[in-house]
Amino acid sequence: MTVRPTLAVVGATGAVGTVLLQILSQHADIWGEIRLIASPRSAGRKLAVRGEEVEVLALSEDVFEGVDVAVFDVPDDVSAQWAPIAAAKGAVVVDNSAAFRMDPDVPLVVPEVNPHAVRVRPRGIVSVPNCTTLSMIVSVGALHAEFGLRELVVSSYQAVSGAGLAGIAALREQLKLVAGTELGTTPGDVRRAVGDATGPFPEPVALNVVPWVGSVADDGWSSEEMKIRGESRKILDRPDLRVSATCVRVPVVTTHSLAVHARFENEITVERAYEILSTSPGVVLFDNPAAGEFPTPADVVGTDPTWVGRVRRSLDDAFGLEFFVCGDNLRKGSALNAAQIAELIAAEWSAS
Amino acid sequence: MTVRPTLAVVGATGAVGTVLLQILSQHADIWGEIRLIASPRSAGRKLAVRGEEVEVLALSEDVFEGVDVAVFDVPDDVSAQWAPIAAAKGAVVVDNSAAFRMDPDVPLVVPEVNPHAVRVRPRGIVSVPNCTTLSMIVSVGALHAEFGLRELVVSSYQAVSGAGLAGIAALREQLKLVAGTELGTTPGDVRRAVGDATGPFPEPVALNVVPWVGSVADDGWSSEEMKIRGESRKILDRPDLRVSATCVRVPVVTTHSLAVHARFENEITVERAYEILSTSPGVVLFDNPAAGEFPTPADVVGTDPTWVGRVRRSLDDAFGLEFFVCGDNLRKGSALNAAQIAELIAAEWSAS
Numbered sequence: 127m128t129v130r131p132t133l134a135v136v137g138a139t140g141a142v143g144t145v146l147l148q149i150l151s152q153h154a155d156i157w158g159e160i161r162l163i164a165s166p167r168s169a170g171r172k173l174a175v176r177g178e179e180v181e182v183l184a185l186s187e188d189v190f191e192g193v194d195v196a197v198f199d200v201p202d203d204v205s206a207q208w209a210p211i212a213a214a215k216g217a218v219v220v221d222n223s224a225a226f227r228m229d230p231d232v233p234l235v236v237p238e239v240n241p242h243a244v245r246v247r248p249r250g251i252v253s254v255p256n257c258t259t260l261s262m263i264v265s266v267g268a269l270h271a272e273f274g275l276r277e278l279v280v281s282s283y284q285a286v287s288g289a290g291l292a293g294i295a296a297l298r299e300q301l302k303l304v305a306g307t308e309l310g311t312t313p314g315d316v317r318r319a320v321g322d323a324t325g326p327f328p329e330p331v332a333l334n335v336v337p338w339v340g341s342v343a344d345d346g347w348s349s350e351e352m353k354i355r356g357e358s359r360k361i362l363d364r365p366d367l368r369v370s371a372t373c374v375r376v377p378v379v380t381t382h383s384l385a386v387h388a389r390f391e392n393e394i395t396v397e398r399a400y401e402i403l404s405t406s407p408g409v410v411l412f413d414n415p416a417a418g419e420f421p422t423p424a425d426v427v428g429t430d431p432t433w434v435g436r437v438r439r440s441l442d443d444a445f446g447l448e449f450f451v452c453g454d455n456l457r458k459g460s461a462l463n464a465a466q467i468a469e470l471i472a473a474e475w476s477a478s
Numbered sequence: 479m480t481v482r483p484t485l486a487v488v489g490a491t492g493a494v495g496t497v498l499l500q501i502l503s504q505h506a507d508i509w510g511e512i513r514l515i516a517s518p519r520s521a522g523r524k525l526a527v528r529g530e531e532v533e534v535l536a537l538s539e540d541v542f543e544g545v546d547v548a549v550f551d552v553p554d555d556v557s558a559q560w561a562p563i564a565a566a567k568g569a570v571v572v573d574n575s576a577a578f579r580m581d582p583d584v585p586l587v588v589p590e591v592n593p594h595a596v597r598v599r600p601r602g603i604v605s606v607p608n609c610t611t612l613s614m615i616v617s618v619g620a621l622h623a624e625f626g627l628r629e630l631v632v633s634s635y636q637a638v639s640g641a642g643l644a645g646i647a648a649l650r651e652q653l654k655l656v657a658g659t660e661l662g663t664t665p666g667d668v669r670r671a672v673g674d675a676t677g678p679f680p681e682p683v684a685l686n687v688v689p690w691v692g693s694v695a696d697d698g699w700s701s702e703e704m705k706i707r708g709e710s711r712k713i714l715d716r717p718d719l720r721v722s723a724t725c726v727r728v729p730v731v732t733t734h735s736l737a738v739h740a741r742f743e744n745e746i747t748v749e750r751a752y753e754i755l756s757t758s759p760g761v762v763l764f765d766n767p768a769a770g771e772f773p774t775p776a777d778v779v780g781t782d783p784t785w786v787g788r789v790r791r792s793l794d795d796a797f798g799l800e801f802f803v804c805g806d807n808l809r810k811g812s813a814l815n816a817a818q819i820a821e822l823i824a825a826e827w828s829a830s
Contacts, residue, residue, distance in 0.1 A: 305653045305658075306657075309731075310776070312779065317777065329770075330776055333729065333730055333776060334774050335735055335775060336772075337737070338767055338788075355793065368794035369793070370798065372737035372800060376635070378686060378687060383687055383726075385633035415698065420689050420690055422687065423685075423686055424686040427663060427664065428664045435689065436724065441707065441721070443722075450726075
């Protein structure tokens with residue numbers, strides 16, 4: 127009889143945790159115990175996993191006893207403190223936070239792109255990329271394998287759930303405040319109507335777009351933009367990749383979109399790009415504007431793959447390709463990618 | 479006593495026409511008669527200009543009798559038919575449509591960038607660029623004059639009023655349908671809630687972004703994306719400029735935004751870019767993210783200038799600059815630019 131590995135989900139009650147429990151309930155059931163962990167505030171709540179009610183335990187050192195794989199979806203500082211504790215207890219940690227992503231001793235893994243990287247994890251920690259990087263990198267990685275990527279210029283259209291449940295709540299509240307009004311026509315009218323209901327965002331997102339995501343990094347860049355650059359380089363193992371990202375929040379609940387301009391070492395044909403995108407695992411090519419076919423968040427939300435459309439060769443550059451991607455930031459953008467990594471580790475564990 | 483020129487506004491009842499009448503009422507009063515013209519359906523309505531009620535006349539050949547300058551804001555096919563008729567009657571036509579923009583005998587004018595071009599108009603027609611081009615070109619043109627532009631990669635965040643009053647009505651209706659719901663979490667839920675209230679757009683815009691603006695052009699490009707390329711080249715007189723644009727509709731009422739990646743012939747410094755942007759007519763530099771300062775449509779709507787923020791040098795390219803612009807698509811994006819051109823022509827007329 128096979129003994130199945132024990133999985134811990136740390137941050138089980140959050141936006142990503144909730145989706146992770148759904149995914150674990152839908153995927154092949156490879157786990158023995160699934161232990162749910164959250165802050166003491168949420169301890170004692172019961173959540174459904176695999177059709178059973180499971181009680182949430184408070185985060186503590188002891189709670190990692192006997193855990194084989196622990197998926198963390200908690201703020202950076204909580205991961206920074208607790209992931210090494212879980213690892214010291216013998217769990218392999220799959221961490222969704224930014225705390226370890228750029229640590230050279232922590233692999234940054236996208237199973238469709240660099241699955242091999244998961245095996246070398248000196249700290250016992252594997253990082254999940256940022257949701258914005260993840261929303262494009264499966265398609266970008268597939269094209270890179272064929273054409274050799276040199277440069278990315280990307281602009282994001284990021285959903286409010288990237289800021290968690292508080293982000294969703296803020297947008298819902300703001301939408302109520304602006305619906306049925308004539309707002310959005312004079313300077314500041316939306317800001318005054320929204321008042322202090324901005325939630326985790328620096329400006330109203332309803333009837334607006336906000337060109338700022340994350341914290342202040344050097345030279346005018348945002349932390350989110352720097353993550354896309356650093357993480358893309360690390361995942362693709364191209365430390366000299368040129369990356370310019372502009373990150374913008376839009377009034378969408380869930381699913382990040384990106385307009386991607388990519389330059390490659392080799393000349394592009396749209397035909398070959400189509401072949402690659404239509405056969406790559408985790409990618410759906412949806413690209414026929416004349417028939418009204420291009421991905422939008424409203425159609426992509428709740429699905430697993432990265433949807434790619436608007437594929438066209440740069441008009442003035444035979445080495446350039448333009449495309450538009452949509453990916454559910456709570457699924458492939460975090461929970462699904464974490465589940466896939468956990469499953470890769472479980473497969474090792476079962477094979478050993 | 480000076481005789482003042484007669485101005486005709488063709489399309490006076492539309493979204494742009496309405497803003498144009500406001501602008502004419504606010505600017506220095508250089509016009510004699512202002513004649514309002516629209517389709518026969520709108521004839522007889524009275525609209526306020528310069529504090530007076532003026533009756534709208536039906537479009538006809540005779541209505542251009544005695545007109546010195548005629549600003550057209552009507553669909554492409556109406557301009558194509560009627561602008562030459564107005565010109566034959568002796569009016570200089572300032573046309574907001576796409577009908578003549580790429581005609582080599584029609585100048586495409588942005589007064590802050592290429593005011594000299596207005597003087598050479600063999601067909602008696604001057605074109606106003608597309609609202610998306612206009613929302614960025616004043617800032618881009620100022621930087622080009624200093625650094626020499628080689629390449630633009632731009633992604634747009636376009637407001638619904640770019641599709642006229644029908645676009646605004648569709649978004650308002652959709653916002654009512656999604657407010658207070660839990661929509662935006664499963665594939666197609668927004669589409670089903672919006673039903674046939676998509677208005678002039680191919681997909682719902684509430685809780686969504688739509689990576690398609692305009693009609694189908696060659697090789698997967700949209701007409702809007704091709705306009706940005708062709709018009710930028712013509713305005714800047716750089717026929718070899720490399721341009722890659724991705725145009726995306728967002729749930730904003732008015733004010734287009736663009737994320738701009740620009741490469742120049744000369745090395746960039748942010749200090750010099752700041753000097754240029756902070757002293758260029760028609761541009762407001764608003765760029766201090768640490769203090770929460772970056773332009774958003776909600777703050778820019780209803781104002782005349784292009785607002786520029788998020789200015790930073792490309793991290794991997796000393797010749798590259800990134801920035802984010804917001805411009806009111808009904809003001810500088812069309813009505814204001816048209817009024818400025820009409821005023822340039824009136825100044826000629828007065829001087830002659």
